[in-house]
Amino acid sequence: MSTAAPPLPYLVIDFDSTFTQVEGLDELADIALRGHPDRARIVAEIKALTDGGMDGSVSFSESLRRRVALLPARREHLTELVAHLHTKVSESIRRNASFFRQHADRVYIVSSGFREFIEPVVAEFGIPARQVLANTFRFDDAGNIIGFDETNPLSRDGGKIEQLRELGLEGAEVFVLGDGYTDYQIREAGLADRFYAFTENVTREAVVDRADEVAPTFDEFLYQNKLPMTLSYPKNRIRVLLLENPDARAAELFKAEGYQLETVPGGLDEDELVQRIEGVSILGIRSKTQVTARVLEAANRLIAVGAFCIGTNQIDLVGCMKKGVAVFNAPFSNTRSVVELALAEIISLARRLPEKSEKMHRGEWDKSARGAFEIRGKKLGIVGYGNIGSQLSVVAEAVGMQVLYFDIAEKLQLGNARKVRTLDELLQEADIVTLHVDGRPDNQNLIGARELALMKPGALLLNNSRGHIVDVPALAEALRSGHLGGAAVDVFPYEPKSNDEVFETELRGLPNVLLTPHIGGSTAEAQRNIAEFVPERIIGYINAGNTQQSVNLPNIQLPAQQQAHRLIHIHQNVPGVLARINNVLAAHQVNILGQYLKTNEHIGYVITDVNREYDQDVIQALREVEHTIKFRVLY
Ligand SMILES: NC(=O)c1ccc[n+]([C@@H]2O[C@H](COP(=O)([O-])OP(=O)(O)OC[C@H]3O[C@@H](n4cnc5c(N)ncnc54)[C@H](O)[C@@H]3O)[C@@H](O)[C@H]2O)c1
Ligand SMILES: O=C(O)[C@H](O)COP(=O)(O)O
Numbered sequence: 001m002s003t004a005a006p007p008l009p010y011l012v013i014d015f016d017s018t019f020t021q022v023e024g025l026d027e028l029a030d031i032a033l034r035g036h037p038d039r040a041r042i043v044a045e046i047k048a049l050t051d052g053g054m055d056g057s058v059s060f061s062e063s064l065r066r067r068v069a070l071l072p073a074r075r076e077h078l079t080e081l082v083a084h085l086h087t088k089v090s091e092s093i094r095r096n097a098s099f100f101r102q103h104a105d106r107v108y109i110v111s112s113g114f115r116e117f118i119e120p121v122v123a124e125f126g127i128p129a130r131q132v133l134a135n136t137f138r139f140d141d142a143g144n145i146i147g148f149d150e151t152n153p154l155s156r157d158g159g160k161i162e163q164l165r166e167l168g169l170e171g172a173e174v175f176v177l178g179d180g181y182t183d184y185q186i187r188e189a190g191l192a193d194r195f196y197a198f199t200e201n202v203t204r205e206a207v208v209d210r211a212d213e214v215a216p217t218f219d220e221f222l223y224q225n226k227l228p229m230t231l232s233y234p235k236n237r238i239r240v241l242l243l244e245n246p247d248a249r250a251a252e253l254f255k256a257e258g259y260q261l262e263t264v265p266g267g268l269d270e271d272e273l274v275q276r277i278e279g280v281s282i283l284g285i286r287s288k289t290q291v292t293a294r295v296l297e298a299a300n301r302l303i304a305v306g307a308f309c310i311g312t313n314q315i316d317l318v319g320c321m322k323k324g325v326a327v328f329n330a331p332f333s334n335t336r337s338v339v340e341l342a343l344a345e346i347i348s349l350a351r352r353l354p355e356k357s358e359k360m361h362r363g364e365w366d367k368s369a370r371g372a373f374e375i376r377g378k379k380l381g382i383v384g385y386g387n388i389g390s391q392l393s394v395v396a397e398a399v400g401m402q403v404l405y406f407d408i409a410e411k412l413q414l415g416n417a418r419k420v421r422t423l424d425e426l427l428q429e430a431d432i433v434t435l436h437v438d439g440r441p442d443n444q445n446l447i448g449a450r451e452l453a454l455m456k457p458g459a460l461l462l463n464n465s466r467g468h469i470v471d472v473p474a475l476a477e478a479l480r481s482g483h484l485g486g487a488a489v490d491v492f493p494y495e496p497k498s499n500d501e502v503f504e505t506e507l508r509g510l511p512n513v514l515l516t517p518h519i520g521g522s523t524a525e526a527q528r529n530i531a532e533f534v535p536e537r538i539i540g541y542i543n544a545g546n547t548q549q550s551v552n553l554p555n556i557q558l559p560a561q562q563q564a565h566r567l568i569h570i571h572q573n574v575p576g577v578l579a580r581i582n583n584v585l586a587a588h589q590v591n592i593l594g595q596y597l598k599t600n601e602h603i604g605y606v607i608t609d610v611n612r613e614y615d616q617d618v619i620q621a622l623r624e625v626e627h628t629i630k631f632r633v634l635y
Pocket of ligand 1: 406
């Protein structure tokens with residue numbers, strides 16, 4: 001019995017806005033009318049006629065006749081147009097050029113555009129002139145385009161149907177791929193088995209509604225039909241859900257990568273997120289959204305979570321790890337913004353600005369120096385000497401403060417900052433205490449009534465870290481009693497879900513208390529930096545398996561993948577998994593070009609670069625290796 005693969009279906013592909021990103025005639029008009037005083041108006045008119053012909057609102061023949069009549073083009077403009085169209089081939093078509101070169105004999109370009117510019121563009125992909133069916137221009141002796149060959153069926157309504165009939169592809173499957181109504185008509189006439197609405201460049205509702213399938217990219221078409229493709233997985237299948245309004249740059253980067261994007265401007269609570277997470281590959285959040293065990297249970301396709309902020313205490317990091325979900329954050333994109341806010345708060349509280357300003361707004365002129373002091377020479381006690389704490393240390397010294405700090409980890413001492421051995425020591429010595437610890441659960445109520453009592457009378461307290469670090473009722477009492485001279489608080493144990501919710505706290509209305517709505521990182525610079533940093537890490541992980549700077553997966557910085565397929569394997573960290581993976585590879589005689597492994601207490605992350613030629617059974621065998629959490633192949 002023969003085991004030869006069945007022949008490919010014939011692919012009938014439209015040219016304008018499908019094979020290329022643009023409409024050839026529109027571009028020709030743009031070139032031919034360069035320098036013409038009415039260029040914009042005429043080009044717009046031609047484009048409107050193109051659209052009318054494509055969505056079926058103007059008859060095709062009329063649209064063509066009127067467009068060519070408006071076009072003052074000459075033969076030499078076509079040379080420029082062809083050079084331009086070579087650069088405008090649809091990205092997914094160009095990406096899969098090898099598919100076209102290998103299977104050119106099964107591809108027909110059937111277009112109502114013009115042979116003069118289509119033939120040279122598709123020739124680059126190995127598609128011969130005889131497989132291009134298109135219109136032709138008529139020229140006068142001086143080389144001006146004066147019309148088109150009206151005997152060509154493609155210049156008439158229903159022309160594509162007539163051409164397909166003449167081609168006589170009966171006996172084989174025929175698939176049509178295009179963006180226009182005339183492409184759909186081939187299927188409607190029964191001359192094709194399937195019609196794919198190709199939406200990489202334009203989406204026409206009337207066409208999409210009638211399609212058998214929608215192909216946002218050529219990768220998707222190949223994937224659906226199990227045909228050989230350049231990418232291991234169509235990027236349009238990667239769904240991104242972005243919550244809490246990260247800077248628009250994040251959406252831009254994900255879209256440019258070809259991912260599908262959904263955004264929800266506010267946050268979602270747990271129940272809402274459980275409803276929305278199914279099918280999502282990348283979840284983008286900020287500090288508010290809780291990624292809990294329940295959310296992860298419903299997350300059937302999740303590959304990565306992006307925290308568009310520093311803190312990751314809102315995410316079940318271990319739960320993500322056990323599901324093989326990589327978490328990335330932006331560990332220092334808003335550091336400077338928080339430092340600047342802290343400095344502003346220190347000076348504001350030292351000069352009692354909250355009170356002074358409020359009185360002025362009420363019409364009270366209270367010119368007095370009572371309770372106001374310079375910060376020069378004062379002792380700033382920094383609790384948590386990480387990225388923000390240590391950066392603040394440098395800035396505070398620059399304005400003449402004496403810095404002391406306390407951190408549970410050993411840290412590089414910057415400038416003249418002095419390390420103290422205990423939190424109590426710091427609290428007793430500092431004039432101003434500022435909190436910059438991370439949000440780990442152990443830090444709940446790190447500053448309570450006892451700690452507040454240790455602070456110097458009249459001292460100031462700043463919390464720009466996380467709300468649960470401070471016992472808020474105890475802080476309110478210390479302020480009311482006059483023991484503390486003031487406080488600045490940016491983060492709260494409960495923060496409103498949206499700007500519409502009323503904000504409640506015991507601290508409201510207390511003197512010399514600055515309250516801000518979690519805006520430490522809310523600057524244009526920080527938001528822009530974060531919106532680039534996080535998508536870049538996630539895209540690097542999806543495309544190459546790079547986990548550098550992931551907050552929960554073992555960090556591996558990988559060399560560039562060369563002439564290899566990359567096998568990405570996440571497994572439970574139990575003895576023998578690497579050996580099993582390598583046994584499978586050996587049994588299938590797969591040649592290993594490079595292998596990288598890192599483990600932590602829960603999982604192992606192993607990346608194996610292998611020669612591109614291997615028996616596909618090996619992939620299934622690797623998926624079946626015991627203790628596998630996630631497996632994917634990249635090429
Ligand atoms: N207000 C905002 O908008 C805003 C913006 C950015 C970051 N943050 C928060 O600021 C905090 C600090 O951020 P970072 O980037 O400097 O973090 P980081 O991880 O670089 O530093 C945190 C430091 O705190 C130390 N630490 C943890 N627990 C401690 C404890 N109990 N006592 C003493 N030291 C302790 C750690 O060892 C570490 O050095 C985080 O909670 C973050 O979520 C808030
Ligand atoms: O963790 C952070 O970076 C800050 O808390 C800022 O969070 P946000 O982006 O939600 O304002």
